[in-house]
């Protein structure tokens with residue numbers, strides 16, 4: 615029988631498969647974060663920084679053991695306003711593990727952020743949202759054809775999941791990776807800013823500049839990267855994108 619590190623209650627030995635752990639992360643949310651990168655993703659984004667997470671094999675762990683490790687960092691979370699972020703790959707492919715982990719974090723008073731692309735059944739998504747404090751939701755493109763070209767899948771389920779999450783009035787940051795010539799046309803920017811503006815509740819947006827560092831991993835894995843010749847956005851590109859979000863009165867994340 616496994617116990618949570620708080621020793622307050624028994625937890626099931628829910629298993630998950632992880633790619634890696636970053637114990638002092640600072641970029642995925644405010645404060646010092648324990649970032650757990652889950653293994654497996656059903657999407658194939660052309661700009662993916664972590665193509666080595668795509669396959670569903672990785673290090674097997676159970677919730678109680680991960681919790682014990684997390685609790686070692688609680689003083690850092692408390693001092694910095696940080697907590698736990700579960701990312702990937704796509705963490706919702708392992709929704710039972712993420713839910714069990716987040717429930718334990720909640721019992722121990724640890725802030726929980728879920729970093730997802732939302733490509734899963736709504737029931738699986740909702741089961742994790744109940745124990746999520748902050749939702750970091752990536753939208754790759756609003757135009758469906760463009761989304762298929764960029765990710766290999768349609769975005770109807772993804773956008774429906776985003777709207778359903780927003781209807782809960784939870785803390786949401788919609789993330790948009792800005793990729794020159796791919797998803798940064800004036801229409802693309804109005805589409806994504808308009809989408810965020812239309813959500814109920816208090817959704818903010820975060821514009822992330824595409825960076826080419828992931829291409830190295832693609833090459834190491836023997837994969838052809840479709841964005842090989844695509845540049846990173848300039849400061850002017852980012853400023854232009856921010857202006858469109860401001861036109862739609864969308865709050866951009868600043869923390």
Ligand code: SF4
Nearest residue numbers: 655657659662703731
């Ligand atoms: S959803 Fe994330 S992990 Fe999956 S392919 Fe896209 S960028 Fe990579």
